[in-house]
Each structure stands twice: as structure tokens, then as C-alpha cells.
Amino acid sequence: MASSDSNHADAQRPVVTRFAPSPTGFLHIGNARTGLFSWLYARHFGGKALLRIEDTDKARSTQEAIDVILEGLAWLGLDFDGETVYQSERAGRHAEVAQKLLDAGKAYKCFATPEELTEMREAQRAAKQPMRYDGRWRDRDPAEAPAGAPFTIRIKTPEVGETVIEDAVQGRVKVDNREIDDFILLRADGSPTYMLAVVVDDMDMGCTHIIRGDDHLNNAFRQLQVIRAMQGIEDGWEEPVYAHIPLIHGNDGAKLSKRHGALGVRDYRDMGILPETMFNYLLRLGWGHGDQEEFSMEEAIALFDITAVGKGPSRFDMKKLLSMNGNYIRAADDARLAAIAAEILGEKADVALLTQAMPVLKTRARDMNELADGAAFLFKTLPFAMDEQAAALLDDEARIRLSAILARLQGETYWTIEALEANLKVYAEELGLGLGKLAQPLRAALTGQTTSPGIFDVLVLLGREESLARIAAQAAA
Numbered sequence: 001m002a003s004s005d006s007n008h009a010d011a012q013r014p015v016v017t018r019f020a021p022s023p024t025g026f027l028h029i030g031n032a033r034t035g036l037f038s039w040l041y042a043r044h045f046g047g048k049a050l051l052r053i054e055d056t057d058k059a060r061s062t063q064e065a066i067d068v069i070l071e072g073l074a075w076l077g078l079d080f081d082g083e084t085v086y087q088s089e090r091a092g093r094h095a096e097v098a099q100k101l102l103d104a105g106k107a108y109k110c111f112a113t114p115e116e117l118t119e120m121r122e123a124q125r126a127a128k129q130p131m132r133y134d135g136r137w138r139d140r141d142p143a144e145a146p147a148g149a150p151f152t153i154r155i156k157t158p159e160v161g162e163t164v165i166e167d168a169v170q171g172r173v174k175v176d177n178r179e180i181d182d183f184i185l186l187r188a189d190g191s192p193t194y195m196l197a198v199v200v201d202d203m204d205m206g207c208t209h210i211i212r213g214d215d216h217l218n219n220a221f222r223q224l225q226v227i228r229a230m231q232g233i234e235d236g237w238e239e240p241v242y243a244h245i246p247l248i249h250g251n252d253g254a255k256l257s258k259r260h261g262a263l264g265v266r267d268y269r270d271m272g273i274l275p276e277t278m279f280n281y282l283l284r285l286g287w288g289h290g291d292q293e294e295f296s297m298e299e300a301i302a303l304f305d306i307t308a309v310g311k312g313p314s315r316f317d318m319k320k321l322l323s324m325n326g327n328y329i330r331a332a333d334d335a336r337l338a339a340i341a342a343e344i345l346g347e348k349a350d351v352a353l354l355t356q357a358m359p360v361l362k363t364r365a366r367d368m369n370e371l372a373d374g375a376a377f378l379f380k381t382l383p384f385a386m387d388e389q390a391a392a393l394l395d396d397e398a399r400i401r402l403s404a405i406l407a408r409l410q411g412e413t414y415w416t417i418e419a420l421e422a423n424l425k426v427y428a429e430e431l432g433l434g435l436g437k438l439a440q441p442l443r444a445a446l447t448g449q450t451t452s453p454g455i456f457d458v459l460v461l462l463g464r465e466e467s468l469a470r471i472a473a474q475a476a477a
Ligand code: GLU
Pocket: 020, 021, 022, 031, 054, 198, 211, 212, 213, 216
């Protein structure tokens, strides 16, 4: 496709992106957006979008937590390529890379004890110096360590110069190499650090583009040191293009948190948001194409460009999401909406009837729960309870009118919107009332509620027999 885009570093290398969520029990919408951007970028270039589960925190990474992520991504329509990579299964490979760096003199054993390191940090704090490992074992002979003493493996990072990243979103960012200390690759127990695991996995997966939250920008400077150190030791350690996307803020400008409402993708599904709304809303958080508000998945793939993502944080606006959802509901296929509504309503619901009713049901709803609520009257069975406002409407006068309506409708030959409307109009005129006034008790009797789709739609959807039975149940004897 558009291989001349400015943000595709090397047209010869097929694009490979990855989304690397940590299972925390939910799929945060900020992460979902990162996943969406990674996926779209790969799809745009006809490349591969890979998925890696960073499940090294054993306590949190339950299968359930992993399933929540997989389910959320599938719901959004993001189909990742190939097998999902599980970081925890790759610890042996991570250790192997650390060993290779050690063998090549690009890393070294550090025998500093935890107490010693604490002391070092405290001294740095007291001297108001930045806290970082001081390289005390960098040039020391390991033979000086007591026999059998535990050690970590630390990378040898450059002591002079600076590390520069041409970030596709942040622009040119650089760090003085003195700020990058010789960080740990392998812990004393032989387990890899997160910093090592991420970069080894990225390289083994052949990632050409790392698209992730800008809270990882600092990590990129460190991960690059590992990549550079491995060049010449193994093939395939090519620097990726980095794109660090800004975090999402709430509509008050503060970093998105629980107090702004739901944070998990599943919460939004449960709130009755359609997946295409969420897809589109997340897409528009930080990315845009002119004034266009809504994009199909195909359009998003064709137009997405990571360099068009803004540097500033984007704001999450629930109102906007809901109004967008209303538009998507109205545009959605009736049978599909009916299936979703039926699931919300439970076993009493009938998908065929819901599908038939959908054109009138979907005109106002902003979310699927509201839509299902509006459809509930279809599945009530006599006798059913009136809600409070409906009950208040059904006074003696209203019940007398209902019995008159009952008599008229019993005599109606054609059970169509037009015929029913014409019939009741005559009665309303006789009473000198507006049709709306007459419709109120009728609506209450038919639905048990004071809001519903248009009253003639309700009559037709319920059918003659059920409608007459419901009116009779409330009419004066
Ligand atoms: N697992 C990290 C997270 O969920 C992402 C790591 C990365 O993208 O490099 O924040």
C-alpha cells in the first residue's frame, strides 16, 4: 500500500508491530488504543501485527486476566497475526542473551550486595546526586569476589556521548549517556529483568516498529543499549522505529483514573457500547484525518499514519462516546442489534420479534442497555406490573377511555399503523383531545411504562390479540 509514507523507516523491511500488554485483570482503554494503533499500523502497510502477553508477574498473570485481554481485543475486531507470545515462556532465551553479552564483554558480573547498593543510593541521595548504579564492578576482576557469591549481570552502557531517538510521535529525543547506568539484565536468581525481556522478545519477534505509551519512552533509551550491544553478536538486532504515544486524560485534563468512570474495555461493552463505536472512538483519541468523525475499519486501515498522532494528551469524553454510539446503533444491522439485545434481555427475548421491532427501537437509544430496556415491553406477559408513573396515569377517567378504545379496536379490521392511527384520530376528535393525550393511558396499558416507541408501532409489534388483552386488563369493567 502506501509504502512511501514518511514514517516507514525502511521500505525493504516488511512492517512488524507488536502489542505487549501485561495482564492486570482488565484491558485498560489506554492500552487498547495502543493495541489498536499497533494493529492499524501493521495493517496499513500489509505487515504483521503481533501480540505478546507480558506475563512475568506470576501473581497477577492468571489465565483469567489473560482471557480478559484476548476477549477485549477480539471484541474490538483486532485479529493479531501468528501465535501469541507469552513472555514467561521465554526466560531461557532472555538468559541466553545476557550470557552472550557477558561472553562478548558487553556485560559483566556485579557482585555488589543489596546492602551495599542501598548504601550507595543513600549516599547519592544525601549528596543530592541522581541515583544510579555507579559501575563499581564494571572494570573489576570477578576473581575478587568471594567464592560462590551471588551476582547479577549488568550491561556495559556507553559512558560518553548521547543516545538519540527519532521518535515517530515525540520527534527527536535524546539522553546524555551518563544518565543511563549499567542496569541489570539478569538477577542473582538467574531471572531476566523486564528491560531485558522486552527487548529480546521484540527482536526475536522481528519487530520493526515499537508503538506504545509514552510512559515507556525512558525504557527505549535503555533497550537500545541492549540492541546495539547485541549487534555483531547475533544477526537480526536492528533498531526499530519507536513511536511513543501520549497517555489518555479525563475531560478535566487529569490522567485518566477510576474517578473518571470505567477504565476497562469490558466495562464499556457492559455499558452497551458497540465495538465499532469503541474502535472509532479510540482511533480518534489522538489521531484524526481532517474533520472526519467516523471511520470504518477499512478507512482506518487505509488512512492511519502514526506520525499524525499528536504529542499532547488526548481527552476522554464520555458524552461524545455515547452520542457516537447512538449513531453507530442507528447504522447497525437490525438482526445483529437484536441478537445483542436478546442477550441482555435473557431467555424471554425473541430475536425474530426484536429484529422486526429494531427499526423503531433503535431510533433513540444511545446504548444497547437502553435499547434493550425499550424493548422489554415486547416480552411482558399478563398480568404485569405498571411502573409508578404509568400507574399514576391510569385513573378512573383514563380507564373509561381505555374501555372505549378497546371497543373501537376490537372492531378494527386492518391492524396496520395507518388504520389504527385513523381509527383513534376519530375518537380523539370526538373527545376534543389531542392524539397524544389519548396515547398516554394506552401506552401505559400496553407497555406498563410512560415511554416507548410510537404507540401505533407498539400496537402493530404486539399484534391484535396481545394488544387487546393488555388494554382489556386495564380498562374499566
Ligand atoms: N507490558 C507493558 C505495558 O503493559 C508494555 C511494554 C512495551 O510495550 O514495551 O505497559
